[in-house]
Amino acid sequence: MSNNLIEFRNLRTNFYTGSGVVKAVNDVSFSIREGETLCVVGESGCGKSVTAMSLMRLVATPGKIVGGEILYKGEDLLKLKEREMRYLRGNEIAMIFQDPMSSLNPVLTIGHQIAEPLRIHKKLSKQEAKKKSIELIELVGIPRAAKIYDSYPHELSGGMRQRIMIAIALSCDPKLLIADEPTTALDVTIQAQILDLMRDIKKEFNTAIMMITHDLGVVAEMADHVVVMYAGKVIEEAPVHELFNNPKHPYTQGLLKAKPVISNRQDRLYTIPGQVPNPVELGENCYFNDRCEHCMEICVQKQPDLNIYDNKHKAACWLYEKEGK
Amino acid sequence: MTQPLIEVKDLKKYFPITGGVFQRTVGHVKAVDGVSFSLNKGEALGLVGESGCGKSTTGRTVLRLLEKSGGSVHFKGTDLHSLNKKDLRAMRPKIQLVFQDPYSSLNPRIKVGEAIGEALVDHGIVSRSEVRDRVKEILSICGLAPYHIDRYPHEFSGGQRQRIGIARSLILKPEFMVLDEPVSALDVSIQAQIINLLTDLQEQNDLTYLFISHDLSVVEHLCNRVGVMYLGSMVEMASRDELFSNPLHPYTKALLSAVPVPDPTKKPERIVLQGDIPSPANPPSGCKFHTRCPFAKDICKQQIPEYKDAGSNHYVACHFAGEF
Numbered sequence: 001m002s003n004n005l006i007e008f009r010n011l012r013t014n015f016y017t018g019s020g021v022v023k024a025v026n027d028v029s030f031s032i033r034e035g036e037t038l039c040v041v042g043e044s045g046c047g048k049s050v051t052a053m054s055l056m057r058l059v060a061t062p063g064k065i066v067g068g069e070i071l072y073k074g075e076d077l078l079k080l081k082e083r084e085m086r087y088l089r090g091n092e093i094a095m096i097f098q099d100p101m102s103s104l105n106p107v108l109t110i111g112h113q114i115a116e117p118l119r120i121h122k123k124l125s126k127q128e129a130k131k132k133s134i135e136l137i138e139l140v141g142i143p144r145a146a147k148i149y150d151s152y153p154h155e156l157s158g159g160m161r162q163r164i165m166i167a168i169a170l171s172c173d174p175k176l177l178i179a180d181e182p183t184t185a186l187d188v189t190i191q192a193q194i195l196d197l198m199r200d201i202k203k204e205f206n207t208a209i210m211m212i213t214h215d216l217g218v219v220a221e222m223a224d225h226v227v228v229m230y231a232g233k234v235i236e237e238a239p240v241h242e243l244f245n246n247p248k249h250p251y252t253q254g255l256l257k258a259k260p261v262i263s264n265r266q267d268r269l270y271t272i273p274g275q276v277p278n279p280v281e282l283g284e285n286c287y288f289n290d291r292c293e294h295c296m297e298i299c300v301q302k303q304p305d306l307n308i309y310d311n312k313h314k315a316a317c318w319l320y321e322k323e324g325k
Numbered sequence: 326m327t328q329p330l331i332e333v334k335d336l337k338k339y340f341p342i343t344g345g346v347f348q349r350t351v352g353h354v355k356a357v358d359g360v361s362f363s364l365n366k367g368e369a370l371g372l373v374g375e376s377g378c379g380k381s382t383t384g385r386t387v388l389r390l391l392e393k394s395g396g397s398v399h400f401k402g403t404d405l406h407s408l409n410k411k412d413l414r415a416m417r418p419k420i421q422l423v424f425q426d427p428y429s430s431l432n433p434r435i436k437v438g439e440a441i442g443e444a445l446v447d448h449g450i451v452s453r454s455e456v457r458d459r460v461k462e463i464l465s466i467c468g469l470a471p472y473h474i475d476r477y478p479h480e481f482s483g484g485q486r487q488r489i490g491i492a493r494s495l496i497l498k499p500e501f502m503v504l505d506e507p508v509s510a511l512d513v514s515i516q517a518q519i520i521n522l523l524t525d526l527q528e529q530n531d532l533t534y535l536f537i538s539h540d541l542s543v544v545e546h547l548c549n550r551v552g553v554m555y556l557g558s559m560v561e562m563a564s565r566d567e568l569f570s571n572p573l574h575p576y577t578k579a580l581l582s583a584v585p586v587p588d589p590t591k592k593p594e595r596i597v598l599q600g601d602i603p604s605p606a607n608p609p610s611g612c613k614f615h616t617r618c619p620f621a622k623d624i625c626k627q628q629i630p631e632y633k634d635a636g637s638n639h640y641v642a643c644h645f646a647g648e649f
Contacts, residue, residue: 043514157602214512214513216587217587221585241589263570269520275482
């Protein structure tokens with residue numbers, strides 16, 4: 001078995017807003033192994049993106065990391081100096097964002113933006129950086145690489161810009177690639193191209209990928225291991241086949257049933273009633289209790305822990321504890 | 326044969342491209358280029374395609390929110406595009422639109438009750454004193470509570486806002502609704518709630534939907550007929566079961582195969598299309614899809630394939646339909 005590359009230990013990130021403290025990431029622990037694709041799934045506001053931003057230490061005010069550790073190769077990233085963190089960002093840990101339209105600088109050429117990390121982190125000369133940049137553009141499957149090198153972001157389509165983002169992320173051979181909803185803004189046909197590209201990259205460079213998504217279809221296709229989040233907490237974690245065959249948490253079960261699937265039409269879709277709780281009004285109960293069809297007395301009184309069951313399957317639900325039986 | 330509720334014939338919408346010092350028209354973006362379909366009462370037609378294929382423009386031109394460049398749209402036998410302002414306005418309550426983004430389609434300074442009731446008063450359908458009762462009624466039909474009437478949009482979640490958007494159209498008792506990506510901005514658990522609501526409303530009120538979406542799985546659940554658009558043209562149209570079980574156009578096949586299936590045991594057998602959708606200002610010659618089609622032959626580059634019935638009302642525009 002391969003080693004843990006990243007280990008989140010009891011991470012807590014809060015946002016101090018006018019209406020109260022939002023515990024966006026609330027006691028989150030999981031790890032990513034070398035060369036593995038880990039998908040974090042959940043609905044908007046569940047804390048999946050904040051978890052990734054905490055890992056990069058890019059949480060903006062009013063947000064703040066208030067507790068826990070993030071171990072990278074055994075070293076706590078939260079204790080590093082800003083200068084040391086800068087060395088890691090874009091070099092050993094790289095990130096692709098959701099919106100390829102706004103994550104490239106419109107006034108700099110594509111070449112400039114790919115070459116920048118190569119010049120800074122790898123200390124390449126201008127010529128070497130240019131040569132490597134063109135290789136990277138070819139690697140991500142864009143034809144006429146030399147011409148693209150000199151063009152500006154507005155000249156490229158959404159799919160091509162996302163490929164460029166991937167090229168920038170790969171420029172310094174990162175150990176971990178964080179992809180925050182990398183295909184959400186793209187059409188399905190382009191999404192298929194980008195997912196194929198990411199799979200090839202993982203195979204070729206053995207890069208670990210932390211992929212954040214809300215699409216269970218993408219999870220099924222890409223993930224080795226899945227973490228499901230709800231209202232700032234990890235509520236279930238399992239290897240991908242185990243999760244889809246045997247989802248334990250009622251929320252995960254609901255998500256799988258609520259998604260319309262092609263060629264598997266039902267007259268009525270299953271729905272999870274209600275909506276995500278207000279993040280400033282969370283108590284000491286199971287956060288899913290008011291939407292759960294199995295809600296028991298204990299669920300409104302006490303919060304379940306994330307316990308491990310068979311087949312490396314973790315879940316936080318009273319249904320599987322003796323208190324709930 | 327009964328008259329269709331909506332009949333669209335050879336609809337065209339071109340947007341001019343201006344250039345030079347004098348802003349002269351130098352070309353046209355053919356956003357919708359000869360689209361025809363008809364809808365019977367109680368039907369739900371899904372329009373699918375990638376961004377920029379003209380599906381939203383079709384929806385808006387059908388409602389005459391955009392002026393057509395050619396063709397015709399008949400609603401119950403009346404040509405919508407030849408009505409004068411007054412008659413068109415009288416027709417508006419019958420033909421309604423629901424927008425994609427529930428965040429930007431509601432005025433943040435107007436109470437929800439007013440936003441929903443506004444049109445009723447404007448069209449003189451009910452008196453001011455009755456409006457609140459009607460709004461409360463429609464709120465509960467759409468799964469909200471009557472006490473929500475005096476709240477502002479920011480107090481609602483995305484799913485609730487979309488319910489407000491639907492209530493706002495529904496209160497006018499429309500016969501025909503264009504739904505422009507109504508669930509795309511919503512999370513899975515909320516999306517399922519809205520899809521079920523739309524299904525119920527359609528059954529209860531005998532509504533006719535034109536449902537615009539890029540998500541094939543949603544379309545399959547909600548619509549009984551599906552049209553696939555590419556670069557402003559309809560490339561295939563058939564009943565839901567026929568289209569999903571027996572797609573004839575290679576573009577439809579590629580679209581269907583590109584949707585990720587939430588089952589890790591199924592390895593994707595997909596037709597990955599190369600490249601991007603070409604610019605609609607300068608579409609390829611012949612079959613517009615030939616630049617990305619894995620099966621393209623010489624004839625596809627030269628001749629525009631005819632959009633014709635391949636049997637049992639399955640329309641397709643491809644020289645080699647069903648041969649792959």
